[in-house]
Amino acid sequence: MKRALTIGCTIVFTAATAMAQDFVSRYMWENKHDTLLHCVSVSPKMMEEVLKTDAKDEVQEEMRNIMMDLKSMQIVSSQTKGDFYFNKAEKIIEKNINRFEPFISFNDSNENCRIMVRKKEGVIIELVMFSHKNDHFRIINFTGCMNEHFIDNLAKTMIPKQEDKD
């Protein structure tokens, strides 16, 4: 009986651990006691519900088309200690350098931003953007099946915020 239980438990444990963690889950796990970090999650189930909503105009229709390639989203943000949290995110990336590859990164006078992607068979299955701006910190983490077309659409069809453009 003990042997059977051990085998069963081993199988269940292996199956559970075989599932990977996304970047934000890992980040939050490492900072689980940090009350300054705020996490927002949209699960695959909610993502499906979102896609069921009717588009009001052409922009929303395009947005919905882009969202169709997404499976989940998580956002972590902090209003303070932006530099500190940014460095922490970079450390996690360094630890998982084989998992993520850099997509773009830039830094100017008031903003430091990096976008990392995780690919599987040439398709982006996870996109992570973490940025530090005016002491604010934010991670945006998408999972799904995102190809080059998705990135092109994202860059072309999204309207940048006017306030940030100035």
Place this chain on the structure above:
Amino acid sequence: MDYKYIEQLLERFWQCETSLEEEQILRTFFQQKEIPAHLLSYKHLFVYEQTAKEVKLGNDFDAKILARIEKPVVTAHHVPFSRHLRPLFKAAAVVAIILSLGTAAQRSFHRDIETDYNYDTYKDTYTDPQVAYGEISEALMSVSESINKYQEQYANDSVAVAAANTEDNSQVAPDSIKKE
């Protein structure tokens, strides 16, 4: 005392030549208390016959035998509850193994580009899809904005580098943008 006659009888006994009367004489002789040392080793042989004759079955022998033959021997064997469940656990383990192997095989044969994340840990922040839609849109806009910003700066720096190269015939690396 002369034991020549006894010795002769013994000699004839071993040769199987003694009569029943002579054998009775030997038995009687060896039943005595005092027997010479050189004949003492034969005592058991003749006394045994006498003592063996006296051994008889007890009065309760028949009753004991009948009791053993007639009554079937039933012994109570305590089986613990866990042993009763053992086949169930074995079956469960086998099913779990088969399911795991099946899932693994299915995954390897149908390798769609599926994310392998554990979404069970996700706790939805929003219950209203419209609110979630707004949040996702904003996040997508932010990513889009960053990509556009990167492309814009990269293009500007490329122009600046080209201009500098033309003027100074020297290379100036853009320090604000890291090209990945």
